[in-house]
Amino acid sequence: MTAVEQAQSRAVLTTDLEAIAKNLRKLRADFAPARTMLVVKADAYGHGLVEVTKTAIAEGVTDFAVLDIEAGAEARRAGAEGTIFAWRLTPTSDLALAKREKIDLGVQSLDQLELIAASAPLDVPARIHLKLDTGLHRGGANPEEWDAIVARAVELERAGAVEIIGAWTHFSDNTMAEDEASLALFHRMVRRAQQQGANFSVLHAAASGAGIDFPESRLDFVRLGLGGYGISPFDDRSGLDLGLFPALTLTAPVRAVDADTATVAIGYGDGLQSASGVEMWLAINGQRHPILAVGVDETTVRRIPGIEIAASSVAYCFGNGDHGEATAEQWAEAFGTVPDEIVTGVTARVMRTSTARNSATRPHSNENIESR
Numbered sequence: 001m002t003a004v005e006q007a008q009s010r011a012v013l014t015t016d017l018e019a020i021a022k023n024l025r026k027l028r029a030d031f032a033p034a035r036t037m038l039v040v041k042a043d044a045y046g047h048g049l050v051e052v053t054k055t056a057i058a059e060g061v062t063d064f065a066v067l068d069i070e071a072g073a074e075a076r077r078a079g080a081e082g083t084i085f086a087w088r089l090t091p092t093s094d095l096a097l098a099k100r101e102k103i104d105l106g107v108q109s110l111d112q113l114e115l116i117a118a119s120a121p122l123d124v125p126a127r128i129h130l131k132l133d134t135g136l137h138r139g140g141a142n143p144e145e146w147d148a149i150v151a152r153a154v155e156l157e158r159a160g161a162v163e164i165i166g167a168w169t170h171f172s173d174n175t176m177a178e179d180e181a182s183l184a185l186f187h188r189m190v191r192r193a194q195q196q197g198a199n200f201s202v203l204h205a206a207a208s209g210a211g212i213d214f215p216e217s218r219l220d221f222v223r224l225g226l227g228g229y230g231i232s233p234f235d236d237r238s239g240l241d242l243g244l245f246p247a248l249t250l251t252a253p254v255r256a257v258d259a260d261t262a263t264v265a266i267g268y269g270d271g272l273q274s275a276s277g278v279e280m281w282l283a284i285n286g287q288r289h290p291i292l293a294v295g296v297d298e299t300t301v302r303r304i305p306g307i308e309i310a311a312s313s314v315a316y317c318f319g320n321g322d323h324g325e326a327t328a329e330q331w332a333e334a335f336g337t338v339p340d341e342i343v344t345g346v347t348a349r350v351m352r353t354s355t356a357r358n359s360a361t362r363p364h365s366n367e368n369i370e371s372r
Contacts, residue, residue, distance in 0.1 A: 008251065008252075008253045008314050009253060010252070010253065010265060010350075010351055011250065011251070011252040011253075011265060011266040011270050011349075011350045011351065012250075012251050012252070012350065012351045012352075012353055013046070013248065013249070013250050013346050013350050013351070013352050013353070014248070014249045014250075014251070014352075014353050014354060014355065015047045015048050015051065015052070015247055015248055015352070015353075015354040015355070016245070016247045016248070016249070016354070016355050017051060017052070017055045017247070017354055017355060017356060018355065018356075019230055019245035019246065019247035019320075020047070020052060020055050020056070020228060020229060020230075020245075020247045021055055021058070021059050022245050023227065023228050023229065023230055023244050023245055023247070024036070024038070024055075024056055024059045024060075024061060024224075024228060025059060026243060026244070027211070027212075027222075027224060027227055027228065027244075028059070028060065028061070030211075030212070031211055031218055031222045031224075034206075034211075034218035034219060034220060034221060034222050035062070035063055035220060035221050035222075036061055036063070036221070036222055036224050037063040037064060037065050037083065037085065037204070037221040037222065037223045037224065038052075038053075038056050038061050038063070038064050038065070038224050038228050039064075039065045039066075039207075039223055039224060039225040039228070040052055040053055040064050040065070040066055040071070040075055041065070041066050041067040041071065041225075042067070042340075042344045043344070044229075045225070045226065045229050045231075045340060045343050045344055046248060046343040046344040046345075046346055047229055047247060047248055047343070048352060048354060049071065049074055049075060049078070050074065050078045051354050053075050053078040053079065053080055054078055054079060056228075057078075057079050057080065062080070062081060062082030062083070063080075063082040063083040063084070063085070063221065064080050064082075064083070064084050064085070065084075065085045065086075065087070065223050066084065066085070066086050067086065067087065067088045068086055068088045068093070069086050069093055069094050069095075069097050069098045069101075069103055069105075070094065070097070071086070072084040072085075072086045072098070072101065072103040073097055073101045073103065076101045076102075076103070083104055083202075083221075084101070084102070084103045084104065085103075085104045085105075085106065085129065085223075086098065086103050086104070086105055086106065087105075087106030087108075087131070087139075088106075089105055089106065089107065089108075089112050089115065091115060093115075095115075095116060095119040095126060096119070098126060098127075099124040099125075099126055100124075102127065103127070104127040104128065104129055104165055104166070105126055105127065105128050105129070106128075106129050106131055106168065107128045107129065107130055107131065107149075107153070108131045108139045108140045108141065109141065109145075109149070110145070110148060110149055110152060113128075113149065113152050113153060113156060113162075116128070116156070116161060116162060117156055117161050117162075125157070125160055125161055125162050125163040126161065126162045126163070127162070127163050127165045128153065128162050128163070128164060128165060129165055129166035129167060129168050129202075129204075130149060130150065130153060130164065130166075130167050130168070130193070130198070131167075131168050131169060131170075132146060132167065132168075132169045132185075132186055132189050132190075133169070134169045134170075134171070134181075134182035134183075134185045134186050134205075135171070135172050135178060135181070135182045135185075138170065140169065140170070143185065143189060146189050146192065146193070147192065147196065150192070150193040150196045150198050151196055153198065154196055154197045154198055164198050164199060164200065165200070165201050165202060166200050166201060166202040166203060166204065166220075167186075167189075167190050167193065167198075167200050167203055168203070168204045168205065169182065169186045169205045170205070170207065171183075171205065171206070171207070171209075171210050171214075171217070173207075173209045173210065173233070176213070176214065179210055179214055179217065180214075180216075182205075183205060183214075183216065183217050186203075186205055190203060202219075202220040202221060203219045203220050204219055204220055204221035204222070204223060205217050205219055206218050206219065206221075206222045206223065207222070207223045207224075207225055207233065208222075208223075208224055208225050208226055208227035208228075208233040209233035209234060210222075211223075211224065211227070212227065212233070212242065213234075226339060226340065227239070227242070227244060229246070229247050229248065229343070230244040230245045230246035230247045230320070231244075231246065231328060231329060231339045231343070232244070232329060232339075238327065238329055239327070239329065240320070240321070240327075245320065246319065246320040246321075246327055246328065248318070248319070248328065248343050249316065249318070249319035249320070249325075250266075250272075250316075250317040250318050250319070250346060250350070251314050251315065251316050251317065251319075252264050252265050252266035252270075252299075252314070252315050252317060253265050253311075253312070253313070253314055253315070254284065254309055254310065254311055254312070254313040254314070254315060255298060255311065256311065257303075257309050257310065257311060259303075260302065260303055261292065261300050261301065261302060261303055262284065262289065262300070262301050262303055262309050262313075262315075263298050263299070263300050263301075264282055264284075264298065264299045264300075264301060264315040265297070265298055266297070266298070266299055266315070266317060266350075267294055267295045267296045267297045267298050267299055268294050268295070268296060269296040269297050269347065269349070270297070270346065270347050270349060270350050271345040271346035271347045271350065272294055272299060272317060273294075273331060273334075273335045273337075273342065273345070274294035275335060278334050278335055279291075279334065280326065280331065280334050281301070281325075281326065282299065282301050282315040282316065282317055282325070283315065283316040283323050283324035283325035283326075284301070284307070284309055284313050284314070284315045284316070285307055285308060285309065285313060286323060286324045287304050287307045287324055288304070288324050289301035289302060289303060289304055289307075289309075289315075290302045299315075301315070318330075318331055318342065328342040328343050
């Protein structure tokens with residue numbers, strides 16, 4: 001019996017910190033000499049920002065990426081000493097906090113530069129990375145706007161309002177040809193910016209997918225997102241296919257049992273996905289039990305003949321598959337969404353826990369994963 005299964009009375013979300021550590025060891029080695037910037041947005045994709053940050057630091061990671069400044073400050077308080085990069089900048093962003101905590105800001109427009117210029121105090125310059133849109137069309141200056149943004153950034157740097165640290169982009173990851181064209185465009189526009197007087201200490205373009213499949217794109221940083229948590233950034237390969245270890249497990253206790261069905265104490269109010277016509281299962285005692293109905297706080301599954309289920313049994317909703325459960329990737333595929341939504345969608349009423357790095361008692365067995 002695992003630690004997860006001992007006297008479980010409610011839904012539990014368990015982060016396997018050793019799985020994250022193993023993923024970081026593998027991917028940092030693969031990406032070297034580029035540095036790995038671990039993305040810990042959305043509470044580290046639901047895995048717990050503080051514990052994940054501390055685990056990554058213990059593995060030698062020094063650099064982190066977040067959506068907003070407040071999360072960056074939380075990572076700094078957790079011990080991060082290197083670059084912390086926040087790429088969501090709005091009129092309500094706490095720029096004073098960013099300057100105080102030395103959080104680098106992703107700047108995508110002239111409006112954002114003017115927002116920084118208007119901020120006070122200006123005795124400490126804001127550290128900025130200029131974003132070029134190379135085809136994803138999810139923020140960033142398009143090539144026609146690039147010269148004007150660079151010129152204003154250089155002007156503000158000379159005035160002491162900003163310090164230009166880096167330039168960055170994000171690939172569409174649709175095809176290798178598109179990513180190669182995006183990288184070529186990025187290099188051309190960086191050279192143009194340098195001719196205008198911009199000096200970049202770092203360049204970064206690759207997220208998990210390009211970091212794995214497109215070595216030329218790794219540059220100074222790889223922004224490692226889902227891959228660090230054992231989830232594949234690809235549609236045609238799973239995290240397990242890539243030699244990664246899924247790090248999050250969602251379990252819940254069986255509440256009631258009858259001859260044909262079992263009721264599990266978890267529902268859509270806890271973040272379990274639900275949609276008419278979608279076939280999915282929960283794993284109980286190593287067997288897949290098809291979901292019949294999902295309510296706000298309970299789920300009914302069809303019992304499989306010959307499999308013993310008691311009110312003390314534990315149902316595995318998603319995890320690494322060792323107990324017969326679906327992975328987050330499989331849930332995402334079934335519901336036509338992305339794994340990010342599955343792992344970040346677990347609601348606050350679900351209890352959170354974690355297993356320590358190198359722990360002997362784990363919610364799932366890495367030995368079984370390694371044999372696949």
